[in-house]
Amino acid sequence: MGTSISHFLITLAFIIITISTIARVSEAIGVNWGTMASHPLPPHNVVKLLKSNNINKVKLSDANPDVLQALSGSNIAVTVGVPNTMLKTFNSSKKAADTWIHDNVTRYVSNGGNVAKIAYVAVGDEPFLKSYGEQFQPFVVGAAMNIQASLKRANLDSKVKVVVPCSLDNFESGSNLSSSEVHFRPELNKTMFELVKFLDKNGSPFFVTISPFLTLLQAKNTSLDFSLFKETAKPHNFNRKSYKNSFDLSYDTVVTALSTAGFPSMEIVVAKIGWPTDGAANASSNLAETFMKGLMNHLHSNLGTPLRPRHPPQETYIFSLLDEDQRSIAAGNFERHWGLFTFDGQAKYHVDLGQGTKGLVDAQNVEYLSSKWCVVNNNKDLSNATVRALDACSDADCTALSPGGSCFNISWPNNISYAFNSYYQEHDQRAESCDFGGLGLITTVDPSMDNCSFPIEIRTSHAELFGVYNFQGMIFVIAILLVIV
Ligand SMILES: *[C@@H]1O[C@H](CO)[C@@H](O)[C@H](O)[C@H]1NC(C)=O
Numbered sequence: 461m462g463t464s465i466s467h468f469l470i471t472l473a474f475i476i477i478t479i480s481t482i483a484r485v486s487e488a489i490g491v492n493w494g495t496m497a498s499h500p501l502p503p504h505n506v507v508k509l510l511k512s513n514n515i516n517k518v519k520l521s522d523a524n525p526d527v528l529q530a531l532s533g534s535n536i537a538v539t540v541g542v543p544n545t546m547l548k549t550f551n552s553s554k555k556a557a558d559t560w561i562h563d564n565v566t567r568y569v570s571n572g573g574n575v576a577k578i579a580y581v582a583v584g585d586e587p588f589l590k591s592y593g594e595q596f597q598p599f600v601v602g603a604a605m606n607i608q609a610s611l612k613r614a615n616l617d618s619k620v621k622v623v624v625p626c627s628l629d630n631f632e633s634g635s636n637l638s639s640s641e642v643h644f645r646p647e648l649n650k651t652m653f654e655l656v657k658f659l660d661k662n663g664s665p666f667f668v669t670i671s672p673f674l675t676l677l678q679a680k681n682t683s684l685d686f687s688l689f690k691e692t693a694k695p696h697n698f699n700r701k702s703y704k705n706s707f708d709l710s711y712d713t714v715v716t717a718l719s720t721a722g723f724p725s726m727e728i729v730v731a732k733i734g735w736p737t738d739g740a741a742n743a744s745s746n747l748a749e750t751f752m753k754g755l756m757n758h759l760h761s762n763l764g765t766p767l768r769p770r771h772p773p774q775e776t777y778i779f780s781l782l783d784e785d786q787r788s789i790a791a792g793n794f795e796r797h798w799g800l801f802t803f804d805g806q807a808k809y810h811v812d813l814g815q816g817t818k819g820l821v822d823a824q825n826v827e828y829l830s831s832k833w834c835v836v837n838n839n840k841d842l843s844n845a846t847v848r849a850l851d852a853c854s855d856a857d858c859t860a861l862s863p864g865g866s867c868f869n870i871s872w873p874n875n876i877s878y879a880f881n882s883y884y885q886e887h888d889q890r891a892e893s894c895d896f897g898g899l900g901l902i903t904t905v906d907p908s909m910d911n912c913s914f915p916i917e918i919r920t921s922h923a924e925l926f927g928v929y930n931f932q933g934m935i936f937v938i939a940i941l942l943v944i945v
Pocket residue numbers: 522523524525559560561563564
């Protein structure tokens with residue numbers, strides 16, 4: 461009897477511990493939701509997608525009113541973002557910071573019941589990136605302080621934390637990772653010290669992007685296995701500790717730099733982490749799935765890292781939720797393919813983000829343009845077709861045609877058709893956007909082949925979203941006219 465009761469209690473304790481661990485981990489996973497797409501999935505579809513996959517944290521790069529409206533009442537915790545281009549204004553004007561907080565935060569947080577749960581304001585989007593030089597650096601901490609003061613005046617500073625997303629290249633060994641000395645880049649040293657002091661004072665965590673994929677691209681002696689959490693990867697040594705994966709090594713680089721700066725226990729949030737699926741070698745759904753499963757197992761295990769054992773990141777935001785066909789490809793053609801889901805909300809692979817073993821749920825009720833594609837007319841003289849295609853690609857998204865991409869080997873002139881179709885879809889299937897000097901031909905037969913998909917766009921464009929504003933504007937004009945009359 462006694463043994464069976466203690467057995468029962470042990471089992472119960474085990475179940476409770478297991479449940480609380482799972483709950484804690486799924487609580488701690490969020491996604492980045494960006495809208496740099498020619499035809500973004502409508503916000504209400506996206507919010508349904510988040511809810512049906514138990515995703516309860518989302519990080520935005522701005523404070524798009526349609527997106528915040530759709531998130532209101534959803535109980536999803538939101539990070540809103542102040543764009544880098546506004547930092548200068550907010551450094552010099554408390555009033556501008558007040559207005560921004562009022563219009564983009566207070567309005568949603570205190571809106572009588574139907575509220576958006578804003579948890580963080582991210583000041584800038586990796587403003588210290590090396591490639592930006594010093595164009596934003598002088599304004600970041602001043603802007604963060606003014607935003608913090610505005611939140612305090614709005615009585616929101618206990619609910620909403622101010623953070624500044626950073627990247628590994630803010631650290632001296634960011635892309636090298638073989639030396640055990642880690643510090644802030646010399647030209648950033650003063651600013652970063654001010655920043656961490658500011659974060660510490662206000663109880664804000666350190667937001668940082670960790671990207672084993674980019675580390676793999678940059679550090680030539682990091683192996684694919686090491687990046688993908690493979691057991692068989694050759695370990696790296698760093699600070700007399702042995703590292704089995706790229707994530708832990710990058711994370712502890714940040715821990716080391718924060719410790720050197722005098723903040724050894726500052727909480728860290730992984731603001732962006734993911735693996736792209738197209739547009740470059742090693743960017744594929746298979747590898748992305750392996751990476752994401754490795755990452756989730758690692759986070760679920762609660763092991764932490766060698767420098768922070770049993771203390772995994774406070775939160776981790778996957779980069780990203782959806783593919784975005786208008787992201788800058790300055791860093792590489794893979795930039796438009798970071799999504800867990802395609803642009804239209806279809807899961808590319810399956811990974812347990814907290815929804816359990818049932819797999820990711822796709823977006824429902826997505827409305828597409830007609831089943832029409834634009835291809836090259838093979839009966840024409842195609843001697844100028846390549847030039848036409850390059851022209852189309854300077855506007856439309858042709859990144860799948862890049863070496864290593866899903867459409868790299870579809871061969872000429874199918875690759876011309878791919879370019880034409882991409883342009884045609886981006887321009888809402890308007891007949892004149894399939895002209896190409898008479899070389900284009902509209903077809904109802906799907907030209908997709910092998911692993912190369914010729915997509916049809918979603919029936920919502922930025923133009924239509926602006927239509928909503930115009931409608932409001934029209935009502936405003938009518939109201940004014942009525943008043944005048
Ligand atoms: C936020 O507030 C500012 C200031 O009122 C406004 O100009 C801006 O359009 C709002 N939205 C975003 C996404 O910044």
